[in-house]
Amino acid sequence: MGRGKVELKRIENQTSRQVTFSKRKNGILKKAYELSLLCDAEVAMIIFSSSGKVYQFATDDDLVFHFNGCRMDRIIARYRNEVGLLHSNHKRFRTLESWKSEIEELQKSIDIMEARLRHFCGEDISTMGIKELKQLERQLRVGVDRIRSKKVSNLYTTAA
Amino acid sequence: MGRGKVELKRIENQTSRQVTFSKRKNGILKKAYELSLLCDAEVAMIIFSSSGKVYQFATDDDLVFHFNGCRMDRIIARYRNEVGLLHSNHKRFRTLESWKSEIEELQKSIDIMEARLRHFCGEDISTMGIKELKQLERQLRVGVDRIRSKKVSNLYTTAA
DNA sequence: CACTCTATATATAAACC
């Protein structure tokens, strides 16, 4: 919308990315407000800019100062209920450091797995060398083969 | 937008409220996707229709992790860290609950990613149906193709 | 950055299937 058409990909120029973010953020927050008001829907939205700032909207948060997130927690709670995520808890006594380090550990594993998943999808492979690429391809082939044979056996099972 | 101008208040006619909801929901989900993609932002959105159905968007959910809300929990966790706690009485000290819930959310993401990684390797696929298997195979093929072309271009680069 | 100004691109209301 506007003078030029935009490609649907990350805007490389940092300045215009920032400007576009600011404009579109306002636009979408307004849309969220309108949707909730017009259609009597419960809407929650959380936005982190690439620089790390957070913006939010939640239904029935005060319109003028809608940065307090009063209802956010309730909507999130409702979401968890619907989607079915149950939390059990134990481990009462721990130090701050132990919590932090566990979180760091988990985050690290997540980063590694994300990279691996991307590689499996053929993304972010520009940094990989020939050797790694070959290994990855081999692994993908193994996956394809296993799936093929699984499909075949499924067909037989289904047909019977 | 459209033939008539709309008042900013709850649409009383139930049918048109429903129709408007459906259209605007699609619109805003698209906007959320564009915002995250164009501006490299992390975006999470939860929408409950007045009839109680839930719809959602979370950055990257539809890419590698096209599973319902794999990233949602992590965005919520990040939100809770950076904002949610500012509005409670404990501004500076995180509660035990907040540590635990963040860890649980990270752990959950890890579980999902582990399962997905195994599938990519053709493991643990005995529970998958034909449809899922086909989809997985397609994704693996995309990966293989991308790697092939990358290998080819690498050879040229290396040769030069 | 926040805001202004326009030309254009999009979203969508209304009506009908």
Place this chain on the structure above:
DNA sequence: TGGTTTATATATAGAGT
């Protein structure tokens, strides 16, 4: 619910301040 069409309302890209 989903699509289609069309006229109109909005959003916003690009450029400037």
